[in-house]
Amino acid sequence: MQDFDFETRQFTPTQQVQRVRGVGLILKDLKTDSSNATLPLPEFCTRALEGRRELQDLERKIAGGKWKQEPGRDVIFSTEHGGLVDPVGFARTFDRLLKRSRVRRITLRLARKTCASLLAYLKVHPKVAQKILRHSEIKMTLDIYTQIVGDAEREATDMLSEMLEDPLIG
Incomplete structure (x- = not known):
C-alpha cells in the first residue's frame, strides 16, 4: 500500500x-x-481501498506465520497469505465476479475510453485528461480515446435526463 496515500487520496x-x-x-x-x-483518487476508490486494507489486516492475522509479504513489499491486492496475485489469475477471478454479478465485462481499453469520454463530457481540460489517462502525447487523448461531446449533445442529454427523472413521466 506504499503507492497509496489515504490522507491525501493519491x-x-x-x-x-x-x-x-x-x-x-x-x-x-x-x-x-x-x-x-x-494521480488523485475519487473518494469512493479510497473507501474501497481502505476496506481492502482492513480485510488484508484480518487475512494477515489469520495467516499468522504463513504470511508471505515482506516488509517494503506491501501490496494491497494479495493472496490470502500475502503473496503476489498473478495478473492472469486476477483477470480470471475478475471475469468470474462479473459473470456472477451479471455485470457486462468491458476491456481495460474501453474503460479508459469511457473515462476519457466522461472527462470530455464534464468539460475537463484535455491536458488534465491526458495526465489522468497517462498519455505521453495529447494527440492520443484527443484522437483515439475521447469522443467529444458538444453543447448540442449535452443539452439534448440534459433534457432527456430531466424528462426521465420527472415523477409524472418516469
Missing part, C-alpha cells in the same frame, strides 16, 4: 506484478517516469 504507482519464466511472480519497476506520476 495513488503513485511505482511497481507492477509480472511473471518471469523460471522465476515466478516478481515486482518490477514501471517503465517510464510518467507511469510513476501521482
Whole structure:
C-alpha cells in the first residue's frame, strides 16, 4: 500500500506484478517516469481501498506465520497469505465476479475510453485528461480515446435526463 496515500487520496504507482519464466511472480519497476506520476483518487476508490486494507489486516492475522509479504513489499491486492496475485489469475477471478454479478465485462481499453469520454463530457481540460489517462502525447487523448461531446449533445442529454427523472413521466 506504499503507492497509496489515504490522507491525501493519491495513488503513485511505482511497481507492477509480472511473471518471469523460471522465476515466478516478481515486482518490477514501471517503465517510464510518467507511469510513476501521482494521480488523485475519487473518494469512493479510497473507501474501497481502505476496506481492502482492513480485510488484508484480518487475512494477515489469520495467516499468522504463513504470511508471505515482506516488509517494503506491501501490496494491497494479495493472496490470502500475502503473496503476489498473478495478473492472469486476477483477470480470471475478475471475469468470474462479473459473470456472477451479471455485470457486462468491458476491456481495460474501453474503460479508459469511457473515462476519457466522461472527462470530455464534464468539460475537463484535455491536458488534465491526458495526465489522468497517462498519455505521453495529447494527440492520443484527443484522437483515439475521447469522443467529444458538444453543447448540442449535452443539452439534448440534459433534457432527456430531466424528462426521465420527472415523477409524472418516469
